[in-house]
Amino acid sequence: xxxxxLNHDEAHHHDMPTGWRRWLFSTNHKDxxxxxxxxxxxxLFLGGASAMLIRxxxxxxxxxxxxxxxxxxxVTNHALIMIFGxxxxxxxxxxxxxxxxxxxxxxxxxPRMNNLSFWILPAAATMLILSFxxxxxxxxxxxxxxxWTLYPPLSVQVGMSMDxxxxxxxxxxxxxxxxxxxxxxxxxxxxxxxxxxxTMPMFCWxxxxxxxxxxxxxxxxxxGVTMLLFDRHFGTSxxxxxxxxxxxxxxxxxxxFGHPEVYILLLPSIGVLSHVIxxxxxxxxxxxxxxxxxxxxxxTIGMVVWAHHQYTIGMSLGAVTYFMIxxxxxxxxxxxxxxxxxxxxxxGAMTFETPMLFAVAIVLMFTFGGLSGVMLAVVPADMQxxxxxxxVAHFHYVLMxxxxxxxxxxxxxxxxxxTGHMYDETLGKIFxxxxxxxxxxxxxxxxFLGLAGMPRRIVDYNMMxxxxxxxxSIGAIIFGLSHLLLLYIVIKTIRGGKKAESRxxxxxxxLEWELDSPPAFHTWTVAPQIK
Amino acid sequence: MNNAxxxxxxxxxxxLLLSGLVVGMFGFGFALVPLYDLFCxxxxxxxxxxxxxxxxxxxxxxxxxxxxxxxxxxxxxxxPNLPWEFQATTRSMRVHPGKTYEVNFVARNRSGDAAxxxxxxxxxxxxxxxxxxxxxxxxxxxxxxxxxxxxxxPLRFMVSPDLPADIQSxxxxxxxxxxxxxxxxxxxxxxxxxxxxxxxxxSTLPNR
Numbered sequence: 001x002x003x004x005x006l007n008h009d010e011a012h013h014h015d016m017p018t019g020w021r022r023w024l025f026s027t028n029h030k031d032x033x034x035x036x037x038x039x040x041x042x043x044l045f046l047g048g049a050s051a052m053l054i055r056x057x058x059x060x061x062x063x064x065x066x067x068x069x070x071x072x073x074x075v076t077n078h079a080l081i082m083i084f085g086x087x088x089x090x091x092x093x094x095x096x097x098x099x100x101x102x103x104x105x106x107x108x109x110x111p112r113m114n115n116l117s118f119w120i121l122p123a124a125a126t127m128l129i130l131s132f133x134x135x136x137x138x139x140x141x142x143x144x145x146x147x148w149t150l151y152p153p154l155s156v157q158v159g160m161s162m163d164x165x166x167x168x169x170x171x172x173x174x175x176x177x178x179x180x181x182x183x184x185x186x187x188x189x190x191x192x193x194x195x196x197x198x199t200m201p202m203f204c205w206x207x208x209x210x211x212x213x214x215x216x217x218x219x220x221x222x223x224g225v226t227m228l229l230f231d232r233h234f235g236t237s238x239x240x241x242x243x244x245x246x247x248x249x250x251x252x253x254x255x256x257f258g259h260p261e262v263y264i265l266l267l268p269s270i271g272v273l274s275h276v277i278x279x280x281x282x283x284x285x286x287x288x289x290x291x292x293x294x295x296x297x298x299x300t301i302g303m304v305v306w307a308h309h310q311y312t313i314g315m316s317l318g319a320v321t322y323f324m325i326x327x328x329x330x331x332x333x334x335x336x337x338x339x340x341x342x343x344x345x346x347x348g349a350m351t352f353e354t355p356m357l358f359a360v361a362i363v364l365m366f367t368f369g370g371l372s373g374v375m376l377a378v379v380p381a382d383m384q385x386x387x388x389x390x391x392v393a394h395f396h397y398v399l400m401x402x403x404x405x406x407x408x409x410x411x412x413x414x415x416x417x418x419t420g421h422m423y424d425e426t427l428g429k430i431f432x433x434x435x436x437x438x439x440x441x442x443x444x445x446x447x448f449l450g451l452a453g454m455p456r457r458i459v460d461y462n463m464m465x466x467x468x469x470x471x472x473s474i475g476a477i478i479f480g481l482s483h484l485l486l487l488y489i490v491i492k493t494i495r496g497g498k499k500a501e502s503r504x505x506x507x508x509x510x511l512e513w514e515l516d517s518p519p520a521f522h523t524w525t526v527a528p529q530i531k
Numbered sequence: 532m533n534n535a536x537x538x539x540x541x542x543x544x545x546x547l548l549l550s551g552l553v554v555g556m557f558g559f560g561f562a563l564v565p566l567y568d569l570f571c572x573x574x575x576x577x578x579x580x581x582x583x584x585x586x587x588x589x590x591x592x593x594x595x596x597x598x599x600x601x602x603x604x605x606x607x608x609x610x611p612n613l614p615w616e617f618q619a620t621t622r623s624m625r626v627h628p629g630k631t632y633e634v635n636f637v638a639r640n641r642s643g644d645a646a647x648x649x650x651x652x653x654x655x656x657x658x659x660x661x662x663x664x665x666x667x668x669x670x671x672x673x674x675x676x677x678x679x680x681x682x683x684x685p686l687r688f689m690v691s692p693d694l695p696a697d698i699q700s701x702x703x704x705x706x707x708x709x710x711x712x713x714x715x716x717x718x719x720x721x722x723x724x725x726x727x728x729x730x731x732x733x734s735t736l737p738n739r
């Protein structure tokens with residue numbers, strides 16, 4: 001796809017690497033973006049496979065396929081692979097591809113660090129997978145049955161697979177912190193002359209906030225798991241009650257990271273929506289400034305409400321009241337974003353290509369997940385819902401539409417720009433409908449299961465929950481298989497298709513659409529002038 | 532060219548600032564360990580041992596409330612470091628606030644070697660902690676069991692008549708911890724008696 005551009009570039013760069021060197025030693029933001037996206041796609045299928053096993057096991061009450069430890073190990077790995085392996089790298093891939101093109105910069109500010117932050121990821125993924133596999137070998141110890149939250153004392157007692165996991169988290173953390181530093185430096189220092197912070201594209205703003213959040217919270221998680229490692233091997237007692245430690249402290253450290261992480265996953269997709277919805281409504285984004293303000297508010301409040309994940313640990317009334325009010329407050333700026341999207345669509349000349357379909361689905365379904373989130377934020381109600389399938393339904397309704405559908409929308413929106421080919425619109429629409437319908441069949445019944453009292457993270461369940469679990473598992477099969485279609489569409493588009501114009505979508509605005517599709521290997525070597 | 536150089540310097544400065552922030556946040560994570568204790572102590576947000584109840588406010592002369600029943604449940608666990616069995620002979624009993632009762636726990640050393648342990652009590656719901664008085668308890672002292680020895684461990688207790696009316700049931704839970712340090716853990720013999728003493732004084736407030 002890039003043969004012509006490669007030849008063109010070799011005229012200027014005599015040491016331009018080819019073959020595997022092009023990828024391993026890459027300092028080009030477009031190539032690294034592609035690597036990130038391919039890595040995320042691989043992890044999506046790995047995490048999806050573990051989710052399929054979980055849903056197959058839950059198809060019937062009783063224990064059919066998986067023993068309880070393996071089940072919990074899969075639950076742990078599904079979460080970690082999806083969050084750290086699929087969603088975050090995919091968002092970083094979009095950032096790498098799009099940010100320099102959007103702000104008129106020739107590349108990321110720190111290209112070599114960019115290379116490092118990607119190539120740490122395969123090593124981290126290997127460690128993560130090893131943590132799953134190691135218990136199956138003689139002397140491998142017990143499986144990680146803690147869930148992704150890694151609460152002690154259980155996580156102190158797990159075998160050596162926990163050590164693999166702790167180091168995997170360290171590596172993943174280093175990777176995303178390096179990527180964040182790079183993105184912030186690029187956005188602050190490399191904008192084209194004339195582009196101010198308040199006129200830069202919305203996707204850049206969302207990533208600026210996301211990157212700051214990552215820098216603020218990922219080191220705290222790294223510290224928390226380091227303490228866990230010390231408790232396990234070096235005789236400290238940070239969390240071990242037998243030595244005067246406090247296991248609840250780990251929960252605070254974890255959720256100090258874990259709650260802002262939700263916005264880290266969400267915001268890049270909000271950025272994608274801020275481009276997709278105006279493009280297919282043929283109207284500029286409604287309320288740019290309020291959008292920026294809302295996002296900064298969400299990020300700020302989001303940093304100080306973490307303990308709403310721990311209402312049941314026995315905090316004082318004053319503390320839970322504070323965390324409840326703070327959490328409910330977040331719904332105001334988030335609501336503002338949603339209203340801005342609706343106002344952008346209002347009386348627009350809308351068309352519904354695949355990216356727009358995903359965008360509309362997000363507005364509807366993310367709002368739904370937000371509402372069940374307000375239910376969970378209320379302390380007395382949460383005492384009832386805590387650790388039930390209702391929570392599982394809630395966070396899948398915010399994370400799938402909020403994060404993953406946003407990434408799908410971004411991929412379909414920019415795929416013509418990246419590959420130079422239009423994807424097959426019919427296949428794209430089939431993918432959208434199977435995906436969204438499968439998703440809803442899978443997760444909607446889980447609300448009822450949770451309200452009826454089915455706990456999460458347990459391999460077996462009471463007979464009375466059978467019907468909804470059967471529905472949910474059937475939905476999961478549709479939902480899971482639909483991603484094979486995504487894979488097919490992406491491969492097909494890379495290999496060929498209708499030639500994409502430089503402005504692939506009629507309503508698309510922004511510097512990236514002034515470049516060829518696909519763009520040359522090096523773009524904006526001369527910075528554009530912004531009028 | 533000059534421009535490019537100044538741009539590079541700018542990038543370097545921003546990168547250094549951000550790296551400093553990363554290191555700072557990593558340190559902040561560790562600083563949270565003492566800060567967390569301090570915060571809980573000052574605000575009483577979390578800790579079960581910081582209930583500020585003035586002993587003088589509690590009824591010193593015990594009056595048996597013979598028309599009120601409270602269910603007390605007993606729970607016993609052993610930390611894996613200690614090779615003991617430890618059980619409550621009574622699972623649960625109904626008591627009158629203000630009256631003294633006695634129950635027995637049984638501990639048995641499963642190993643052939645002598646070992647010393649200390650039981651750490653905890654009361655759930657935590658709101659009931661100051662109203663549960665242990666008049667005589669094996670948890671006040673460290674306990675040594677010879678190899679394979681089995682022994683009864685008596686507890687005399689009273690639920691204070693000041694127990695809030697909405698608490699009709701409470702659970703007393705003991706965890707037996709080993710006092711001699713195991714290989715990879717810190718020496719607990721210093722620490723545990725302190726914790727035990729602390730929780731013992733709290734829960735015997737009405738008697739002091």
